[in-house]
Amino acid sequence: MIIEGKIIKIAGPVIIADGMRGAQMLEMVRVGDEKLIGEIIELEGDTATIQVYEETAGIQPGEVVECTGGALSVELGPGVMSSIFDGIQRPLRIIREESGDFIARGIDVDSVNKEKKWTFKPVAKVGDVLKAGDVLGEVQETTAVLHKIMVPPHLEGEVTEIAAEGDYNVLEDIAEVGGEKVQMLQKWPVKRSRPYVRKLDPDVPLVTGQRAQDTFFSVAKGGAAAIPGPFGSGKTVTQQQLAKWADADIVVYIGCGERGNEMTEVLTEFPFLDDPKTGNPLMDRTVLIANTSNMPVAAREACVYTGITIAEYYRDQGYDVALMADSTSRWAEAMREISGRLEEMPGEEGYPAYLASRLAQFYERAGRVETIGSEPHVASISVVGAVSPPGGDLSEPVTQNTLRICKVFWALDASLADKRHFPSIDWLQSYSLYVDSIEGWWAENVAADWRATRDQAMSLLQKESELQEIVQLVGPDALPETDQATLETTRMLREDFLQQNAFDDVDTYCAPDKQYKMLKTILLFYKESLAAVNRGAPIANIVALPVKEEIGKIQSAITKQCSEA
């Protein structure tokens, strides 16, 4: 029986309907004559409170609300990769074909193309006994992604039929497992995390090619990092840099309540940039979720779930996925806005009391895991969330609750950004709690003394801030020459190492090996200048040495990968 109610109240993105007895919490519904998409977020007696994922202007009390019987879900299968979706996984390119350059309401489009044929290569054989997560066959989805068609999470048993190699659309049966027909398309409710066997400790860094991150504040594969910073401090550029250069197999990029042009930028740039590892266009391994600031606020609330569910699906195939969410503050504000319309008891700064738990649930879906299936693989989702604190004030609830969960904190600083010191990561405030666990990787892959080198540079930077306080009182000339040598070195660390221009063709990516050698070179300069000062050489002469200027040009003089230093 289809449950059908009637609208009794409309307030922005929230409507209330009665006659809804029997409907389920989080069930997806169709609202009004235009059949707008909505989700039930509260039930009381026979009235349901519904958040509507589209603009509600013109809707009237008395119009019908229809239940669909299912929760808000995403469609998973070949065709997801390289797409751009809105917050509820409607493909924006198809919407454009249907409704033109401005998004109309009530558009009903498939998330994944149902007609397109994909070449399916079977891997399983009739008679195999498979578990959920086991691979039935493969589809080359894009040049970069071999899509594994898996036994869906609820199913296991003997393979009694398997399709021969050939072209199929996502709805055609490609196997029968445990007596159930299986298609390439799966559905999964976005607010439930997909199963895995267990979580593993993250001990491999997500190499991003960004010096400040990789060398000083590394995030591990499967870890979560937060980037708080005021407007214009570089959150989006940082996330785009990571989306471009991080050594992940798959990137899910969520533009949550941010600018339309930033999405366009990714869409126009990524097809022409090549993955440094594989040489394939970056777009071929990227999925975009774009629910920009002017798109409906309820769909903004949904978009992070849509994104992470897609990420989990590719993780289940054995891939390392990196997910960027820009900005989690806009997501939290969407929660606040809906909570306000529900007249819930507000918590801190008007955010709902469940803000902290929702943030924690989201970041918990990151991780390095052993996937389900007979032959478990190790795969990961790393999450990097931008946070946009009002007025840049980090004491506000979203930042504070995020920091409680994330092990990596990249604090972006307005005064550094004003000086065009980019990335404007404040090296004294930022931290990574993964440094100990990823140390082994660096020692093995780059240099045995990586940790000591990094730590020495960091302690020099800390020393600098103490010396700066003295300079503020007495001027630089009053410092002992050894301290002046320290300051010259830290200036090089700041200007030549920490700064990294995202828009420079060469400097945009810096391989780990090059990072290490740059750091070594600067520290060698430090050692030699200290020795010279101790022999009585005036600091001014050392500063004027041409070698110093040369070091300043290493950034761009050496190619991205090159290891000559």
Add this chain to the structure above:
Amino acid sequence: MNTNIKTREYTTVSEVSGPLMVVEGVEGVGYNEIVDIETPTGEKRSGQVLEVTKDVAVIQVFEGTNDLNTKDTKTRFTGQTAKIGVSRDMMGRIFNGIGKPIDGGPEIIPDEELDINGAPMNPASREFPEEFIQTGISTIDGMNTLVRGQKLPIFSGSGLPHNDLAVQIARQAKVLGADDEFAVIFAAMGITNEEANFFMRDFERTGALEKLTVFMNLADDPAIERILTPKMALTTAEYYAFTLGMQVLVILTDMTNYCEALREISAAREEVPGRRGYPGYMYTDLAGIYERAGRIDGKEGSITQMPILVMPQDDITHPIPDLTGYITEGQIVLSREISRKGIYPPVDVLPSLSRLMSGGIGGDKTRDDHSGVSDQLYSAYAEGRELRDLVAVVGEEALTERDQKFLEFAQAFEDQFITQSKDEDRTIFETLDLGWSLLKILPKAELKRVKEEFIEQYLPKDD
């Protein structure tokens, strides 16, 4: 959408409070629908439905609720959401804040009736803005470049010359190598009569009037009316740009007044306030305005936005500039401190930013040395300014020779690069060359941000 076109009249107003009015016993009312109101004295006003239940509608009244009562105020529900009739003939005309002509000219015969809330531009339809607009202002063109389709606000303080700067930009803005001029749409919200006259006089003086469309809500006009003004202006802009194919520059001033009106409505509805009493949805609301700038793939026209806002207490962390900065693609910040030195335009380049700059400059667009010069000017000026603070404590003698050069640079930068007159229209090449002549003050080894080849080519030689 709204098939029910029969109009419904009620005299059942049950409550009037602040800008809001509650009508009971209504039927078939749509969310956001427009309401015609007749006051007891027969005056006509309009309003919009903010919330509707089975039989009660909450209405915000645009022209104010004074004189309304619960006895004989008439309301008529129109079955329409707010619309504006648009036409090419709107050019050269002046309208009030809700789109009625106030210049004594004829009513507009619309080509199309458009919903003023617009619909969100599909991110997959956008074209990335990257055509350089030369404003003739060095601090903008050289260091915070504006491009076609960008939204770049001016953050100002009360009494600073943001209006002068806005008209100078409107007058001088051009796309290099293209001869289509900008059609300017000017939307005023809560500005004084005097300010309005200033703008109109300048537009008249420079003959800009025929390419200009004005929406004017003045300080003594009803505050709530100005909720509609930017939407009227931007709907018209979309029509000009994407139907008629024009290059449109929209100036919105003063967004602070717009936000105050939002706050007033929110307070009247007793909503849970966000920061400093502004509604929690202000970000979303402002985004609905600012995101209407842009370009569309395959279409000729563009909408470039230049909102102006006065920062309360010059505080850039105040919610109005803060939320604006989080949405727009950069900001031009005017500084009281620089203005006090008698410098016009008092642009503080350090907190200023154009996020779309990198795509709009370079060899084929401006000049190959542009980004290097800009970066170098930034970091040198930032360093000079920091040293100034230090000098205030330790005295200039305590500085190294190198540092003294940076001090000298900062001074020259303010006197020559920032400073220009109100009708000085510098080409981008003049601006860049000026930058090089200032960089000459610094030791050559300090020019780390510019490529060697450009130093060779552009740095003035000793002679």
